[in-house]
Amino acid sequence: xxxxxxxxxxxxxxxxxxxxxxxxxxxxxxxxxxxxxxxxxxxxxxxxxxxxxxxxxxxxxxxxxxxxxxxxxxxxxxxxxxxxxxxxxxxxxxxxxxxxxxxxxxxxxxxxxxxxxxxxxxxxxxxxxxxxxxxxxxxxxxxxxxxxxxxxxxxxxxxxxxxxxxxxxxxxxxxxxxxxxxxxxxxxxxxxxxxxxxxxxxxxxxxxxxxxxxxxxxxxxxxxxxxxxxxxxxxxxxxxxxxxxxxxxxxxxxxxxxxxxxxxxxxxxxxxxxxxxxxxxxxxxxxxxxxxxxxxxxxxxxxxxxxxxxxxxxxxxxxxxxxxxxxxxxxxxxxxxxxxxxxxxxxxxxxxxxxxxxxxxxxxxxxxxxxxxxxxxxxxxxxxxxxxxxxxxxxxxxxxxxxxxxxxxxxxxxxxxxxxxxxxxxxxxxxxxxxxxxxxxxxxxxxxxxxxxxxxxxxxxxxxxxxxxxxxxxxxxxxxxxxxxxxxxxxxxxxxxxxxxxxxxxxxxxxxxxxxxxxxxxxxxxxxxxxxxxxxxxxxxxxxxxxxxxxxxxxxxxxxxxxxxxxxxxxxxxxxx
Amino acid sequence: xxxxxxxxxxxxxxxxxxxxxxxxxxxxxxxxxxxxxxxxxxxxxxxxxxxxxxxxxxxxxxxxxxxxxxxxxxxxxxxxxxxxxxxxxxxxxxxxxxxxxxxxxxxxxxxxxxxxxxxxxxxxxxxxxxxxxxxxxxxxxxxxxxxxxxxxxxxxxxxxxxxxxxxxxxxxxxxxxxxxxxx
Ligand SMILES: Cc1ncc(C[n+]2csc(CCOP(=O)(O)OP(=O)(O)O)c2C)c(N)n1
Ligand SMILES: [Mg+2]
Numbered sequence: 001x002x003x004x005x006x007x008x009x010x011x012x013x014x015x016x017x018x019x020x021x022x023x024x025x026x027x028x029x030x031x032x033x034x035x036x037x038x039x040x041x042x043x044x045x046x047x048x049x050x051x052x053x054x055x056x057x058x059x060x061x062x063x064x065x066x067x068x069x070x071x072x073x074x075x076x077x078x079x080x081x082x083x084x085x086x087x088x089x090x091x092x093x094x095x096x097x098x099x100x101x102x103x104x105x106x107x108x109x110x111x112x113x114x115x116x117x118x119x120x121x122x123x124x125x126x127x128x129x130x131x132x133x134x135x136x137x138x139x140x141x142x143x144x145x146x147x148x149x150x151x152x153x154x155x156x157x158x159x160x161x162x163x164x165x166x167x168x169x170x171x172x173x174x175x176x177x178x179x180x181x182x183x184x185x186x187x188x189x190x191x192x193x194x195x196x197x198x199x200x201x202x203x204x205x206x207x208x209x210x211x212x213x214x215x216x217x218x219x220x221x222x223x224x225x226x227x228x229x230x231x232x233x234x235x236x237x238x239x240x241x242x243x244x245x246x247x248x249x250x251x252x253x254x255x256x257x258x259x260x261x262x263x264x265x266x267x268x269x270x271x272x273x274x275x276x277x278x279x280x281x282x283x284x285x286x287x288x289x290x291x292x293x294x295x296x297x298x299x300x301x302x303x304x305x306x307x308x309x310x311x312x313x314x315x316x317x318x319x320x321x322x323x324x325x326x327x328x329x330x331x332x333x334x335x336x337x338x339x340x341x342x343x344x345x346x347x348x349x350x351x352x353x354x355x356x357x358x359x360x361x362x363x364x365x366x367x368x369x370x371x372x373x374x375x376x377x378x379x380x381x382x383x384x385x386x387x388x389x390x391x392x393x394x395x396x397x398x399x400x401x402x403x404x405x406x407x408x409x410x411x412x413x414x415x416x417x418x419x420x421x422x423x424x425x426x427x428x429x430x431x432x433x434x435x436x437x438x439x440x441x442x443x444x445x446x447x448x449x450x451x452x453x454x455x456x457x458x459x460x461x462x463x464x465x466x467x468x469x470x471x472x473x474x475x476x477x478x479x480x481x482x483x484x485x486x487x488x489x490x491x492x493x494x495x496x497x498x499x500x501x502x503x504x505x506x507x508x509x510x511x512x513x514x515x516x517x518x519x520x521x522x523x524x525x526x527x528x529x530x531x532x533x534x535x536x537x538x539x540x541x542x543x544x545x546x547x548x549x550x551x552x553x554x555x556x557x558x559x560x561x562x563x564x565x566x567x568x569x570x571x572x573x574x575x576x577x
Numbered sequence: 578x579x580x581x582x583x584x585x586x587x588x589x590x591x592x593x594x595x596x597x598x599x600x601x602x603x604x605x606x607x608x609x610x611x612x613x614x615x616x617x618x619x620x621x622x623x624x625x626x627x628x629x630x631x632x633x634x635x636x637x638x639x640x641x642x643x644x645x646x647x648x649x650x651x652x653x654x655x656x657x658x659x660x661x662x663x664x665x666x667x668x669x670x671x672x673x674x675x676x677x678x679x680x681x682x683x684x685x686x687x688x689x690x691x692x693x694x695x696x697x698x699x700x701x702x703x704x705x706x707x708x709x710x711x712x713x714x715x716x717x718x719x720x721x722x723x724x725x726x727x728x729x730x731x732x733x734x735x736x737x738x739x740x741x742x743x744x745x746x747x748x749x750x751x752x753x754x755x756x757x758x759x760x
Contacts, residue, residue, distance in 0.1 A: 119591060120591075120594065123591070123594060123595060123598050124598055124602050127645075128645045129591075131590065131591070143746055147744070147746065148645065175746060176745060176746060177743040177744060177745050177746065178743060178744050178745075178746050179741075179742075179743040179744075180645055180741060181587070181648055181740040181741050182586070182587060182644070182645055182646055182647050182648040182649075182740070182741070183645045183741055184642065184739075184741060185741075304643070305639050305642070305643075306636065306639035306640050306642075306643055309635060309636070310636055
């Protein structure tokens, strides 16, 4: 049966059929027909204050649920404003669908008002994109967009729709099947390779599981846990993979990489086998590649064939859905018990002993002070209140690294951050999306004083919707991460990193109609955070921390991962003004 | 090194842009690119020659295969394949060398497609390296203008084309009735 309806209505119908309950967007001239049908539809539209934040909010929604997040923008500037959020989703493999309006088909190519080549511009920002110029193509494009966004290696998909399509009248025929003959998704994993992997794992004396965002995307936490327990494997979770194995799990070491722990990085450098699960050997993890895990064989499982061998050639390549591959590995290892091997058992025991030793030698710094609030102290307090259960969305910078090091996550989809692109301004809008998706959850939005000032307009969205987000500003008065590099590698010549004139947080929050506060004494910290959490509505807590703390350990850019700088070379740096 | 890639892709708007965009984005230099419809008008065949590090060859193919409109990406660099290119040369030379130029063209299997008192336009097809030689020879006789088509290639053994079957969408089985907006 088919029904006559407008293109705009058809679009809405497709979204409803995809189970969309919430769209983050911003209207404009060419999307008017769509906003008109939204007016009395059950799908909720959240008016953000800038399109970039619509894409970030859609990501926040997607990252905490695993469902496709949806954002919407008008043609021209609306669409170009989305691009950072799209690239961000591309690099972190987050499923979102962006709907943009386009000028009427007749006007395309005429430099019409608010015309931009959205299709061309977003080619490299998306997993795939569509330009819909005929009403009869609309339904298929929208459903294909959702399918592509969510399947295989997830990612952002954009559908650009001309105004005449939105306005046109046509017959809606429900789309029941999707045919993309060239879209190859490999899920099963090669049985022979999986066997070889099981073999290597059983023979390894110093194995290490390197687990990343793919574990979260695949919903493979349970399989991962069974896998590491069954084989008693030490495990690191990357920045994107935090929560994949609970931080409290005895097999969890910590995050590796540029600001990873000493133990995690030393484990890489000394292991004889890496079991890489849903990771891409990012340069922020490996450091100088030639010196990365020189003694290790590599088993690499990823759903994207192009990731395998892109950076490091594996000994056992497995293209597949890491959830299914792990399930098969678990089955194999449960069926085939290896003959007891004393030498191997002793080697494994020594390996674990070594890892514990590294942890003890150089634990992550949790420094506190009697007079000032240390950034690490703030993270420990957030961790205490969260207890591994709250959602924490982070912005980008030093605070992000300390949070990743020190806040525990008891399950996947609690830690939300911009990993691959490192987009400042991500934290607050991501929290908005997360809180809409999970109204039941305590959501901390942890931001730097720099990134927060990129997101201030979204306080309006928070206020309008009464979202009980706890916005915690780690205020060090600087673009801290850049300041750290200037201090360490540019003779402390602090150039364009000082952030003075930070607004009064209490007044700022009050201007939006909610509570805010600034603190700078360590003894105020616990109670101020507790007050923020108790508050039924939004809360803006501005925490002034010591300005010149550096994040350690640190692998300098281009350095080998085991050549970490573990602490300050001399007494804390002072600005050379 | 030069890598020869044959792509079979859906003839959809933007498909060419996706391929060229991908190659530039990933830092591969395009030496030449040809594209035209296949027997099936919905599909195009593209031959691309890229200059890449030998270690990156597999990566180029994998990245191309990830494009949703690409049905098949094949590396023809080391597999049995025929590679051909067309060159059009316009040459101006003195009267007394006309017959020598014609003879030389013949050696390369060239065909004169236009002739005037000033000179010729000559067409040659062949292996791209042979064409380089032809162009060098012509240059020694006079003033030349050259247009080349870029390499075209076909594999000698056909590789099985694996296409994805249609998938059912849950969206199609939505429980809610379709509301009608207009009468
Ligand atoms: C959009 C954007 N611009 C610039 C940068 C470069 N950058 C990375 S961290 C950083 C400093 C962030 O400062 P702040 O938000 O105060 O966080 P802090 O490092 O002080 O915790 C900058 C400028 C970036 N990541 N994103
Ligand atoms: Mg700062």
